[in-house]
């Protein structure tokens with residue numbers, strides 16, 4: 001029952017207190033020896049939430065929305081375990097009824113009745129009886145309908161289907177080599193000696209792919225700053241900016257500093273980098289990264305990038321605009337994102353992005369380079385903003401692999417959904 005209590009508390013904080021699944025899992029990992037069952041449950045319930053609610057709606061006379069929040073979560077955990085995991089069904093019901101007694105004593109018979117009814121008629125109740133394709137997919141893949149419609153509009157039905165099919169597949173983990181401290185071959189050998197299965201990345205020359213990444217962040221090599229855990233697409237963004245040594249660089253939205261630190265590594269610490277973020281609380285993360293990796297010449301600032309800073313005009317050789325976005329490209333790693341976002345968010349974020357890009361444009365020297373990136377998919381925050389930048393007379397698009405912009409997706413590239421485009425000020 002202790003596991004179920006932790007799972008319930010975790011899901012409650014993610015669903016109703018706006019906390020992040022990764023933070024919750026990291027916190028629980030410090031308290032228990034084996035986190036695997038808890039992780040499977042937290043991610044499993046989040047990844048299948050709409051489907052589980054659909055089944056629950058068939059079983060409950062009370063509307064799902066009207067149920068007590070914790071009781072509802074207990075039922076979703078129960079249905080998830082019965083349907084998706086290979087555990088003894090009645091033992092699960094007993095444990096969850098005992099947990100219900102602690103959070104809402106009066107609901108214990110209700111929980112017992114619902115879960116037992118589900119066990120009796122699981123096959124029939126698990127069927128999705130919906131004819132409309134988009135609505136069917138929304139339940140099957142637990143993807144809000146607006147996201148399915150938006151992806152269909154942005155890329156077509158074939159893309160959307162492949163994207164949905166690729167959700168919840170296990171992803172490999174990639175790392176970035178700190179070339180100021182170690183060579184690729186040396187790091188590869190050190191990690192292989194520890195039993196890690198290491199492959200070269202197909203996306204970035206600065207990256208290695210680790211097939212069995214358990215406890216990677218506890219290794220001596222990580223603590224010594226030989227590598228950073230980072231998705232291949234995110235590494236590629238800095239490679240594309242490709243800053244020269246002894247230059248002036250502005251990383252306008254920098255926290256937690258994953259890309260700032262790579263930019264410093266790429267310049268062998270010779271360039272002056274301003275790493276800025278609006279969120280004061282996140283600045284210490286940038287500092288942590290800089291210290292662990294032993295980097296120099298980085299100034300951390302804390303201003304709102306949508307407000308013009310006169311003193312920055314025409315000052316920078318390189319500007320990285322890795323801007324706040326809806327994060328739909330990392331929905332498979334952070335499943336709660338899909339339920340927290342709305343179409344209104346996408347529209348307002350795209351306006352903020354344009355606003356920050358306008359300022360960054362002014363801060364570039366003639367001949368300076370700007371890279372705009374997001375970890376999202378969908379045309380409004382990506383292609384539309386490429387078009388917006390293309391309309392500026394003094395910006396010239398620099399092709400990447402012969403293309404106006406690159407857009408990675410999880411199903412073809414097995415990395416985060418990522419977008420980036422590069423411009424020179426002329």
Ligand SMILES: C[S@@+](CC[C@H](N)C(=O)[O-])C[C@H]1O[C@@H](n2cnc3c(N)ncnc32)[C@H](O)[C@@H]1O
Pocket residue numbers: 252253254255256257258259260276277278279282303304305306322323324325
């Ligand atoms: C995509 S994240 C940046 C990730 C970072 N580049 C990295 O690789 O570690 C976007 C960041 O923009 C910051 N942000 C949001 N609105 C901002 C604004 N108006 N001005 C400056 N920073 C902002 C957020 O706090 C967040 O840390």
